Amino acid sequence: MRNLIGYLLKRAAWMILTLWAVYTVSFILMRSVPGNPFSGERSLPPAIERQLKARYNLDAPPLQQYWDYLVGIVTRFDLGWCMGLEDYSVNQVLAEGFPVSATLAIFALVFAILLGVTAGVISAVYRRTKADVILMFAAVLGIAIPNFVLASLAILLFVFMIQIFPAGGWGTLKQIALPAFCLGLPVAAYIARLSRTGMLEMLTKDHVRTAIAKGLPHRTVILRHVLPGALLPVVSYLGPAVARVLTGSLVLEKIFALPGMGSHFINAATQRDYTLAMGMVLTYTVILFVMNTLVDLAYAIIDPRVKLQ
C-alpha cells in the first residue's frame, strides 16, 4: 500500500510539472502566431480594439499576462472568459462539453472492448478457419478506414437506406448510437488483433497445456487460464485508446453535430481564442495523464510481475 501512495504522489508531481510546461509552451506558441482574437473581415477601429484588449488583460506586458493567468488558474481554477464565445467562461464551456464527450467516449470504449475482445477470442480459438480470416480481415479494414469515411457509410446505411437512426444532434440514446459505433470500431479492430495475439501466445504456454491435458473443459481453460493473461496487452492499450477516442471525436462531433469539447478545440485555435484554447489543452493534458495513471495502476494489480515505480 505504501508504494501505491508513493507512486500516486510521484505521478501527481509529474502531472503538475507537465501542466506547467504545457501551459508555458502553449502560451508562447499562441502569442507568437500572427493574428489576434479580434481580427475579422472588418478591421476594428484602434480605439475599440484597445478597449477589448483591456477587457481581456491583453494590454499588459506578456510576462504580466503569463503570471496573472497562471495565478488565476492555480488559485481559483479560473480559466478566464472566452474571447470568441463572449457570453461564456472557459469553465462553463468545459462544464457543458465534457459530459457529452465523456458519454460518447464511454459508449465507444465499452462497445470497442466488448466487440474487440469477443472477436479476438473467437478468431484465436478457431484460428485458421473462415471465421478467423473474416474477422481479422474486418479488423484490418477497421484500422485502415478513417472514422469520417466510416461515418459517411454509416449515415448512408442507417439513416437513409434503413431509417432507424437520426442524422445528427444530441439528446437521445438513438443519437449516440451511430457516433459511438464509428468512434469505437477502429479501436475495437485494434483490440481484436491485440487479444487474438495475446490468446495465441497464451495457448502455447505450459500451464495452459497442463490444464488441457488434465481434462478441464475447453471453455473453462479459455476463460480461467488463457483470457486473463491474453488481456494484459489490451489493458495497456486502453491508455492510448482513451486518447484516440477523445481526439477522434473531433471529426465525428462535426459530422453528427454533437455538442462535445472537440469542436471547441479546433475553433479556439483558428479563432485565436487564447483562453479557450489554453483551457482545452490543459484539460486534455489532465484527462490523458489521469487515464494513463489509472491504466498503469490496473496493470500493476492484474499482472503480479509488474511493479509500480
Added chain:
Amino acid sequence: MPPEVRRGFVIVAGLLAVAAVIWAARMDHIPPADFAFQNGTDPSTLDPHRATGQPEGRVIFELFEGLLRMLPEGEPDPETGLQPLTPQPAMAERYEISEDGKTFTFHLREGIRWTDGTPITAHDFAWSWLRMLHPATACEYAYLINEVRLATEYNGSVVNIGDKVEVELWDRPGETPTSEANVQHFPRGTMKYGTLRGIIKPDAPEPAENSTDDQREQAQLDWEERWIYEIEVADPNAEGDGQATLERFAMSAEVAASDETVQRMHGVLVDFKHFGGAQAIDDRTFVVHLNNSVPYFLNLVAWYPLFPVNQNCVETHGTPLWTKAENIVTNGPYKLKFRRLRDRIRAEKFMDYWRADEVSFETIDFVSLESQNTAMNMYETGQLQWVWDLPASVLEELKDRDDFHSAPKLSIYFYKLNNDVPPLDDIRVRQAISMAIDRRQIVEQVTKAGEQPAFTVVPPGIAGYKGPEGLKGSVEQARALLAEAGFPGGRGFPKMSLMYNTSERHRPIAEVIQQQLQNNLNIKLELKNMEWGSFVETVQQEKYEIARYGWVGDYPDPNTFLDLWVTGNPQSNTNWSNPEYDRLIKAASSELNPQRRMELLRQAESILATELPIIPIFFYTSAEMAKTNIVGFAPSAQDLHPLSILRYRSDDAAPAHSQD
C-alpha cells in the same frame, strides 16, 4: 498484490464500467421544437451591442425588437424571387421625419412590456443607444450611426475645450480611489456634468530612439492618463450657469493621490446623455437628431445594434452574465428558454409581445451546425425545416425541387489589389487582369449556386439604384492593355502571389483564376493560402499583392459597398485613392434628393469599376431549402428571415394574418 485484491479489482472495475454506462445513458429528453433550422456556427454573444455575425443576428432579431422591424411589404419580385423587406413600425407605432430629414420622432406603442413585466419606455431606448455608443462597450457597428448628433465624438472619446462633457468618477461598485478599474462599465460611477474649461498636460514623454510602435503608443496612453481636466460642473437640468463650480479630474491614481483637489475618474466624454442626438422627450416619445440626413436611416433603426436592452438587467448581472437564460430580459416575439453550446438555442413565444396572437410557432430551435452535409441530412430526415448552406456537390439535383429557393444576395466576392505594388499601380494592368478573368466559367463550373458574374461592386436588387455597366472587355483588349503597360505577351511581368484564406470554397476559384491569367496573359500567379487569423493580419498590414475578400451589405443601400474605398478607410487596405471618388461619396452623403443621390453614387461606382482597385468576381446568390408547408418563407436581399411571421399551412383555419 495479493490474489484477493486482484479478484476484487476485477469486480470493482466491472462495476465501475457498468456505473459509467448507466451515467452515460441518462438523457434528459427535450421535445422537438415547432420550427428548427440551421443557424451556422455558435452565436458568440446574444448582446445586441456586441454581436456582429449572421448567426447572432438571427437570434437577436427574434429575442429583441427595435423601434422598427424589417418586414415584408408587397409581393416577391417575379424576376428574382426576392421579397422586398421594409422597416415597419414595431416598438414604435408611428414616426415622423422632419422636412430636412434630420429629425426623427418615434412614438412608442402603449402597453409594451419587457419579459420581466416592466413597461418599455423611450428612456430604455435612450439608455440603450448610449450604451451602444459608449467606448467601453466596443460595439463594432457604432460607426453606422455616426451622423447622430455627438455620436462620433462620444464613441471616439473626442473632447474639446468648451464642450459640454460628462465625467465618471472612480467609484463604480467595488472601486476605491487607488484600486484597479471595475471592468463593468454599467452601472456607472457617480456622474458629473459640466463644461470643459481646460486641460493641464504635463511634459510629453520623449520616446526612446529604438522603441517600437507599441511602446510609443503605451507611452502616449500613460501620458494622457496624467492629464488634468478642469471642468465647470453644473447641474445639467438647472437653467443658466448659476451655481457652477470649477473641479479638477484625472485618470491616473498617482496624480489624483498627489493633489487632493484632483478627483480620480474614468474619463471625460461629451455629454451625450443631455445633448446627444438620441433623447427621450417623455415615456413614449423618442427623438433622434442627425447632423446630416441619412437616406437609409430607418433601415438602421430596424437593425439589431439599435435594439434596446434592459438597463436593470444589464446593471444587475453585468456583461456578459446578463445574457444567460436565467437572467436575460428581452422584448421581442420570442424569449430565451435555454442555450446549449454547439447544440441549439431554444426560444419560446413571449405571450406579452404586442403581436403575440399573430406569432404562430410556440418554440423555435436555432441549431448550431457548421457542416453542410450534416445540415442537409437533418433537413432530409425532418429534423430541420430550413437550411441555407447547401453542399455544392448536390446543388444540381436540388435546383429543380419545390422546396429550393434561390435569389441574389447583397454580397460580393472580389479580389483586393495592393495598388502600391508595381505594376498593380498601373490602371492598365489592373484592367487587363480584370478583363482576362472569365467569371462565367467560375460561376458555372466552380461555385455552381447560380451566382451572378460581377463587373461592378454594388449587387443588383437595391431599390432605386441602377449601377454602371462595368468594364467587361475581352481577352484581346486585355492583351493590348498589358502590352501598352510595357509587358507585351506578359514578358517581364513579375511573379505575383494571390492570397486566400484556407477554405474548400476559395481554393478552386483561385486555381481557375491562376489558370486563366496564365493562358490569357501569360501572367504567373503563385497561390498562397493562409489560415484566417494570419490572412487578415497580412492584408491589414498591406503585405500582399492580390487577396480574396468578400463583403456583405450592412444595410440595403449602395453606400455600404462604396464608402469602403474612400481614401483612408481602414477596411480598404488597397492604397488606392481618388479625390473625385471621395468627393462624390461625400456629396452623396449630404444629398437629400434620393434620385440625385443615387446618381452621385452611380458616378462613384463607375470610377471604381473603371479604375478597379479591386476586381469583382461575382455576386453571391442564396441557395436554401425550406419545407413547402411553411407559409411566408421567401428569400430577401439582406438575407433576413423574420421568423415570427412564418406559420405552417395546416393552420390555415386560424384568423388571417394582417400586416400593419
